Amino acid sequence: MMTQFPGQGEFQMRHRTKTRMAISAVTALLLGYLLVAYFLVPEIWIFHDAGKLANSGGMVTTTEQGIPGDPINVGLVGSKEAVIRAFAAAGWDPADKITLRTSIDIGLSVVLDRPDLDAPVSPLLFDGRKQDLAFEKPVGKSADERNHARFWLTEQSGPDDRPLWLGSASFDRGVGFSHDTGQITHHIGPDVDAERDLLIGDLLKAGQLVSSYEIDGIGATKTGRNGGGDPYFTDGKALIGVLGTP
Numbered sequence: 001m002m003t004q005f006p007g008q009g010e011f012q013m014r015h016r017t018k019t020r021m022a023i024s025a026v027t028a029l030l031l032g033y034l035l036v037a038y039f040l041v042p043e044i045w046i047f048h049d050a051g052k053l054a055n056s057g058g059m060v061t062t063t064e065q066g067i068p069g070d071p072i073n074v075g076l077v078g079s080k081e082a083v084i085r086a087f088a089a090a091g092w093d094p095a096d097k098i099t100l101r102t103s104i105d106i107g108l109s110v111v112l113d114r115p116d117l118d119a120p121v122s123p124l125l126f127d128g129r130k131q132d133l134a135f136e137k138p139v140g141k142s143a144d145e146r147n148h149a150r151f152w153l154t155e156q157s158g159p160d161d162r163p164l165w166l167g168s169a170s171f172d173r174g175v176g177f178s179h180d181t182g183q184i185t186h187h188i189g190p191d192v193d194a195e196r197d198l199l200i201g202d203l204l205k206a207g208q209l210v211s212s213y214e215i216d217g218i219g220a221t222k223t224g225r226n227g228g229g230d231p232y233f234t235d236g237k238a239l240i241g242v243l244g245t246p
Contacts, residue, residue: 059217059238061124061150061168063227069124070168070188070226071218071234073196074149077158078243080133083151083165086208086243087135095121095134095148124168124227126152133165137202146172149199159211159242166238169195170226190232192224200241209241 061069076083084094123130131150139145151167158164171189189195203209217238218224224232 058127059166059219061126061227064123064125065227067227068225070150070170071192071224071232071236072126072166072168073192073217073234073238074167074169074199075215075238075240076151076165076167076243077162077240078165078245079163080153082243082245083133086203086206089208090202090206092135092137092147092202095136121148121150124150126166126168127154131167139171145174147195147198148172149195158240160245164240169199170232171195187228188226188230188232190230192232192234193237196239200239203241203243208243210244211242213240213242214238215240 059072061072063069076086078086087094121131121134121136129152132153133151134148136146136148139147147169148171149167149169151165154164154166156164170192171194172187173189174187200209200212214237217236218234219236220234221236222233224234226232
């Protein structure tokens with residue numbers, strides 16, 4: 001028979017009460033953070049950035065909340081199969097879709113500094129649609145830093161009436177909190193033109209492009225800011241690569 005010392009039961013009750021209060025406080029703080037970061041603050045930025053969307057010429061992505069995201073700065077001409085094959089040849093991996101499992105995997109990759117070659121990328125919208133394809137090229141051991149690009153199939157055509165894909169290429173330099181909303185996100189490097197040129201350069205080195213040309217993008221800017229509040233600068237052009245035919 002277990003002997004209970006005087007006051008032990010009262011101590012255990014106080015301990016359980018304090019534990020429940022601590023859990024309730026943490027839960028309330030977490031819910032408050034989610035409400036502010038993912039619902040209230042984005043509404044403020046939607047209103048703040050409305051003019052920027054109107055002046056972008058339609059060549060900028062948006063977050064799911066409607067906040068301007070990364071600029072359209074790259075494109076490819078060719079079939080879906082040709083695009084996938086070209087990135088494989090250039091050493092880029094297709095990004096997984098966001099699920100609970102892939103979200104946990106990318107989190108563990110960052111925290112434990114271990115590889116996640118097909119880590120998911122957050123959804124961005126262009127012409128009201130999420131990206132059709134996404135690719136990445138890791139830098140270092142984990143998904144903390146990576147080259148990545150999203151692509152959308154457009155209704156336009158390139159040379160030989162083949163499909164035109166427009167995309168947004170940027171460099172993820174680390175995981176943190178959004179400067180604007182406080183949401184957990186990857187922060188991008190400011191020189192998005194360098195990432196555009198790297199992507200096209202990789203495809204050229206892999207022998208996947210027969211030519212390239214420029215089109216007008218968002219327009220030259222030195223004070224851009226994406227949906228995570230990260231600053232960027234660009235010459236405002238989109239570089240289009242024409243894939244070879246099989």
